Amino acid sequence: MTVKQLSLPELAAACGELGVPGVGLWREPVRAYGLDATAELVRAAGLTVTTLCRGGFLTAVDPGERAAALADNRRAVEEAATLGTDTLVLVSGGLPAGSRDLHGARERIADALGELGPYAERHGVRLAVEPLHPMYAADRCVVSTLTQALDLAERFPAHQVGVAVDTYHLWWDDRAPAQIARAGAGGRIHTFQLADWTTPLPAGVLDGRGQLGDGAVDLREWRGYVEAAGYTGPIEVELFNEGLWARDGHEVLKETAMRFVEHVID
Amino acid sequence: MTVKQLSLPELAAACGELGVPGVGLWREPVRAYGLDATAELVRAAGLTVTTLCRGGFLTAVDPGERAAALADNRRAVEEAATLGTDTLVLVSGGLPAGSRDLHGARERIADALGELGPYAERHGVRLAVEPLHPMYAADRCVVSTLTQALDLAERFPAHQVGVAVDTYHLWWDDRAPAQIARAGAGGRIHTFQLADWTTPLPAGVLDGRGQLGDGAVDLREWRGYVEAAGYTGPIEVELFNEGLWARDGHEVLKETAMRFVEHVID
Numbered sequence: 001m002t003v004k005q006l007s008l009p010e011l012a013a014a015c016g017e018l019g020v021p022g023v024g025l026w027r028e029p030v031r032a033y034g035l036d037a038t039a040e041l042v043r044a045a046g047l048t049v050t051t052l053c054r055g056g057f058l059t060a061v062d063p064g065e066r067a068a069a070l071a072d073n074r075r076a077v078e079e080a081a082t083l084g085t086d087t088l089v090l091v092s093g094g095l096p097a098g099s100r101d102l103h104g105a106r107e108r109i110a111d112a113l114g115e116l117g118p119y120a121e122r123h124g125v126r127l128a129v130e131p132l133h134p135m136y137a138a139d140r141c142v143v144s145t146l147t148q149a150l151d152l153a154e155r156f157p158a159h160q161v162g163v164a165v166d167t168y169h170l171w172w173d174d175r176a177p178a179q180i181a182r183a184g185a186g187g188r189i190h191t192f193q194l195a196d197w198t199t200p201l202p203a204g205v206l207d208g209r210g211q212l213g214d215g216a217v218d219l220r221e222w223r224g225y226v227e228a229a230g231y232t233g234p235i236e237v238e239l240f241n242e243g244l245w246a247r248d249g250h251e252v253l254k255e256t257a258m259r260f261v262e263h264v265i266d
Numbered sequence: 267m268t269v270k271q272l273s274l275p276e277l278a279a280a281c282g283e284l285g286v287p288g289v290g291l292w293r294e295p296v297r298a299y300g301l302d303a304t305a306e307l308v309r310a311a312g313l314t315v316t317t318l319c320r321g322g323f324l325t326a327v328d329p330g331e332r333a334a335a336l337a338d339n340r341r342a343v344e345e346a347a348t349l350g351t352d353t354l355v356l357v358s359g360g361l362p363a364g365s366r367d368l369h370g371a372r373e374r375i376a377d378a379l380g381e382l383g384p385y386a387e388r389h390g391v392r393l394a395v396e397p398l399h400p401m402y403a404a405d406r407c408v409v410s411t412l413t414q415a416l417d418l419a420e421r422f423p424a425h426q427v428g429v430a431v432d433t434y435h436l437w438w439d440d441r442a443p444a445q446i447a448r449a450g451a452g453g454r455i456h457t458f459q460l461a462d463w464t465t466p467l468p469a470g471v472l473d474g475r476g477q478l479g480d481g482a483v484d485l486r487e488w489r490g491y492v493e494a495a496g497y498t499g500p501i502e503v504e505l506f507n508e509g510l511w512a513r514d515g516h517e518v519l520k521e522t523a524m525r526f527v528e529h530v531i532d
Contacts, residue, residue: 100484102440135401137438138482139465144438172403172410174368199405203469216404218366 001026001053002239002256006249008033012045014250018257022048024089024191024236027079039083049085050234051128051164051191052076058112059093059105059142066108069093073116081123087190088120089128089164094139105142110152117160128190129153130164133172135205146170146179153188162188165226166238168195168209171217177225184229192226193236194219194264207240212259219264235264267292267319268505268522272515274299278311280516284523288314290355290457290502293345305349315351316500317394317430317457318342324378325359325371325408332374335359339382347389353456354386355394355430360405371408376418383426394456395419396430399438401471412436412445419454428454431492432504434461434475437483443491450495458492459502460485460530473506478525485530501530 003011008029015023023042030038030052042049055076060066073090080088092109095102113127120127131149132141143149146163153161163183170176183189196217198210212219223235237256244252269277274295281289289308296304296318308315321342326332339356346354358375361368379393386393397415398407409415412429419427429449436442449455462483464476478485489501503522510518 095482100482100487102438133400134438135399135467135471138463148440172368172400174414197404200470201401201467204466205401205471216361216366221366 002237002241002244003249003253004029005245005247006253008038008041010249011253012041012047014253015047016045018254020253020257022050022234024051024053024193024238025049025083025085026053027076030079030083035079035082042083048234049083050236051087051089052080052083052085053089053238054091054130055088055116055127056090056141057093058090058109059096061096061099061108066112070112070115073112074119077116077120077123077125080125086124087126087128089130089191091130091132092141092143094137094142102137102142106148106152109143110155113152113156113161117156121157121160126159126190127161128164129161130166131169133169145173146176146183150179150183150186150188154186158187162186162190164191164193165189165222166193166195167217167219167222168193168197168238171197171222180225180229184226184231189226189229189231189233191233191236192223192231193238194222194260195237195239202242207242207245209239209241211239211241211244212237212256213263223264235260268503268507268510269515269519270295271511271513272519274304274307276515277519278307278313280519281313282311284520286519286523288316288500290317290319290459290504291315291349291351292319293342296345296349301345301348308349314500315349316502317353317355318346318349318351319355319504320357320396321354321382321393322356322407323359324356324375325362327362327365327374332378336378336381339378340385343382343386343389343391346391352390353392353394355396355457357396357398358407358409360403360408368403368408372414372418375409376421379418379422379427383422387423387426392425392456393427394430395427396432397435399435411439412442412449416445416449416452416454420452424453428452428456430457430459431455431488432459432461433483433485433488434459434463434504437463437488446491446495450492450497455492455495455497455499457499457502458489458497459504460488460526461503461505468508473508473511475505475507477505477507477510478503478522479529489530501526
């Protein structure tokens with residue numbers, strides 16, 4: 001999504017040129033290009049699919065909506081397996097219309113994880129519950145902290161349910177480093193994602209994620225937290241940013257790779 | 267600020283008509299009307315000044331900026347005393363330009379509280395550290411949770427430093443109710459403020475606070491938390507909302523009072 005202006009073949013080629021070994025994919029562009037065609041494309045390019053984004057939205061009370069959400073998540077699991085990734089990232093969902101019950105919504109997520117976890121395991125896929133920044137708690141994700149995500153995940157085996165650690169969502173939380181250690185000790189860091197925090201936030205607060213190095217997050221420090229917790233998996237960069245999307249995709253991908261080296265690795 | 271379109275005399279008169287017994291004031295309109303004139307106005311109207319907003323912005327590293335901030339906060343203390351309120355609300359400040367050190371910024375706030383607390387006490391004023399929603403952590407307030415605010419406040423006597431509990435900033439946090447109990451046990455709930463959480467958020471995320479009852483917050487539940495913690499002080503309604511500001515101020519004040527009865531009291 002960082003360079004959604006690139007087609008999937010352009011993305012695969014550009015990753016190859018830059019030496020980017022893996023890519024996290026979103027379901028919408030995969031569906032548009034074709035699931036099997038995408039799987040073939042990334043395989044031919046030698047690219048690892050690090051994660052598939054995203055399942056989730058598991059907070060509905062209405063039985064019909066709930067059944068539809070579970071069915072959609074089972075499809076997402078199957079898509080992840082077809083793409084060859086072992087990780088499906090979940091954005092849990094916000095409050096149903098008119099509801100003020102955060103606790104109840106979180107419990108419905110737990111119920112859904114209990115149904116989806118074994119299904120995912122049978123397909124060789126792990127679910128990664130992603131805590132989203134508290135500014136999304138009402139309309140997108142009632143799981144706002146890594147603590148809450150782990151409280152949910154730990155009800156299930158780690159090879160079924162873990163967490164996604166994303167600096168954009170967690171950087172403000174002084175409790176998050178200890179929770180990363182907790183997640184690592186349990187083998188539950190299923191992916192690690194980077195974005196920087198820049199202000200002012202845009203209307204709707206969805207597309208204001210900062211290019212690495214442009215904002216308030218000490219990205220190297222957060223890399224240190226996950227590595228100290230034993231994480232050795234891929235590091236994803238996930239930038240939703242209108243400004244980046246308006247630019248040439250190759251240029252943005254190259255800039256992102258260079259920023260990654262400068263602000264995360266070196 | 268909920269009805270900043272009203273002049274202070276209009277506000278005082280409207281509060282009298284509606285039976286609103288107290289009002290929280292902001293420094294800017296007080297300064298514009300005149301400090302002594304405002305004090306006289308509210309006294310003549312029989313209005314209690316519940317709090318003065320706001321001091322704070324105590325995170326500067328530069329010695330000159332820091333000295334200026336402390337001097338401004340001492341003036342705010344004096345203004346609070348002149349207005350007859352015992353509570354000055356503090357918005358602690360964000361990260362200095364280019365800094366990524368949240369911990370260091372919080373420590374500088376603690377240092378400043380150590381200087382300002384005794385000064386405030388000599389003027390009969392208490393400081394209320396207000397945790398702001400994590401979406402303001404970079405540019406406005408590095409104190410994002412009630413836990414952090416209490417960790418700061420508890421380094422000082424409760425009659426010098428306490429906290430402001432504001433539903434807009436805390437509603438998403440499942441740890442906040444226990445922290446309200448902690449604050450109440452220590453006599454540190456220095457004010458209780460209400461706003462509802464509505465989406466989508468506007469650009470800059472400053473002026474999107476929802477009218478009571480319009481959003482995701484169970485306001486009655488939060489009133490229950492502070493009352494269970496022993497709080498018997500005033501309940502303030504603080505709505506920064508472009509839509510409300512564009513309407514007739516008397517109408518908005520009346521609506522707010524009715525919403526308060528419907529969603530908080532009854």
